[in-house]
Amino acid sequence: MTASPRPNRGPGAAADNRAALIRAARNVFAENGFEAPMTSIARTAGVGQGVLYRHFPTRESLALAVFDENITEIEAIADDPAATVDDILTAVVEQITTSAAFIAMIDPTSTEDVRLFEAAWRMINLITVKLEDPGLRGSLRGDITTADVILAISMLAAILTKTEPQSREATSRQAWRLLSRGLTG
Structure with a gap:
C-alpha cells in the first residue's frame, strides 16, 4: 500500500516549509553530522526534495x-x-x-x-x-x-x-x- 501524497498547499506554504526545513536541518545535522543526507532533512521536514532545493539549493x-x-x-x-x-x-x-x-x-x-x-x-x-x-x-x-x-x-x-x-x-x-x-x- 502506498501513502497518498500530501495535498499541495501552494506558495502560501513557503514560509512554513522554510521554517520546517531549518528546524529539521538543525535536528538532522545535530544527530548525524553536517554531511547528513539532504533527503533525511526533507523527509524530517515533511516536504519533498524539490521544496528543499527550491529554498536551499546547497x-x-x-x-x-x-x-x-x-x-x-x-x-x-x-x-x-x-x-x-x-x-x-x-x-x-x-x-x-x-x-x-x-x-x-x-x-x-x-x-x-x-x-x-x-x-x-x-x-x-x-x-x-x-x-x-x-x-x-x-x-x-x-x-x-x-x-x-x-x-x-x-x-x-x-x-x-x-x-x-x-x-x-x-x-x-x-x-x-x-x-x-x-x-x-
Whole structure:
C-alpha cells in the first residue's frame, strides 16, 4: 500500500516549509553530522526534495540559515543591556554543542560565501561590544581580546566536529571548562 501524497498547499506554504526545513536541518545535522543526507532533512521536514532545493539549493545555504537563526538567538541575548560576554558565550557553547551546522560554520574562511562572513561578523561584533565595556566583560580577564574568544570558540568547535553526537555534550563541558580557565585566569 502506498501513502497518498500530501495535498499541495501552494506558495502560501513557503514560509512554513522554510521554517520546517531549518528546524529539521538543525535536528538532522545535530544527530548525524553536517554531511547528513539532504533527503533525511526533507523527509524530517515533511516536504519533498524539490521544496528543499527550491529554498536551499546547497547544503551550505541550508547550514547558513541554521547559523543565521543561531546568531539571531545570540543577538537577542546580547540586546539585554546587562548581558555580559559570559552570557553570550554560554549561548554560543550551547549552540556549538547541539548544532553541527553551527560547528561547520564557525570558521568563515572555509567558504567564499559572503553571507557566511556577514553572519560571522555579527557574532564577532557582539562579543567585541561586550568586551569593550569593562562592566560587561563578565569573568574574562582584562587582557583577553575578541580574537582570543573566537580562537577558544573555534578550538571547541574543532574538537566537537570530531566527537560522536552522543558524547558531544560531555566533551563540550570538559573542553569549555579547560578553555574558560585560560580566558578567566
